[in-house]
Amino acid sequence: MNENSRSPLPRVPLPDPGIYLALKEEGLTRLLKAVYRRLGKSPIRDMFPKTDQELDLAAEKSALFFIGICGGPPLFERLYGPPQMRARHQRFSIHARAREAWLDCWKEVLFDESNPVGFPEEFRQGFWDYLEAFSLWMVNA
Numbered sequence: 001m002n003e004n005s006r007s008p009l010p011r012v013p014l015p016d017p018g019i020y021l022a023l024k025e026e027g028l029t030r031l032l033k034a035v036y037r038r039l040g041k042s043p044i045r046d047m048f049p050k051t052d053q054e055l056d057l058a059a060e061k062s063a064l065f066f067i068g069i070c071g072g073p074p075l076f077e078r079l080y081g082p083p084q085m086r087a088r089h090q091r092f093s094i095h096a097r098a099r100e101a102w103l104d105c106w107k108e109v110l111f112d113e114s115n116p117v118g119f120p121e122e123f124r125q126g127f128w129d130y131l132e133a134f135s136l137w138m139v140n141a
């Protein structure tokens with residue numbers, strides 16, 4: 001149950017498991033690396049690691065979470081314990097504009113016409129809807 005019962009946040013169904021079947025660990029890691037490289041140049045870059053190498057490492061960790069929610073094995077939990085994403089984001093001050101900037105980075109990668117990470121067209125909109133809804137849970141400022 002959300003602690004702020006005056007503004008209930010949406011329950012968010014997990015992304016389509018077809019995403020993992022199509023992209024596997026390798027493709028989802030490439031996806032997260034592309035997003036993190038953008039985050040590193042975005043208006044919220046100060047929240048993220050500085051060097052490309054550090055960004056790639058952070059992206060690899062995040063990818064483990066996305067592998068799990070997209071239908072793959074629970075690699076993130078195995079290594080780091082319960083995901084508790086809201087709690088893991090508490091050390092950052094995330095306001096509505098930070099969420100917008102975060103989503104913009106995802107949008108650039110997912111809807112890039114050249115589709116450099118090969119994200120399956122048929123799952124794009126559903127995955128985007130997931131990000132839009134779940135990211136509301138991370139706003140804490």
Ligand code: HEM
Pocket residue numbers: 044047048049058059061062063065066080085088089092094098099102103131134135136138139
């Ligand atoms: C609302 C906008 C969001 C902002 C501004 C934000 C920001 C951050 C920052 C600054 C970090 C730490 C850097 C790192 O190690 O990656 C982080 C970690 C992470 N974020 Fe977010 N995030 C947002 C939403 C989300 C959402 C919606 C998800 C999942 C769908 C997510 C998944 C993760 C994961 C898996 C990690 C790594 C956790 C860990 O290191 O233990 N984030 N996020």
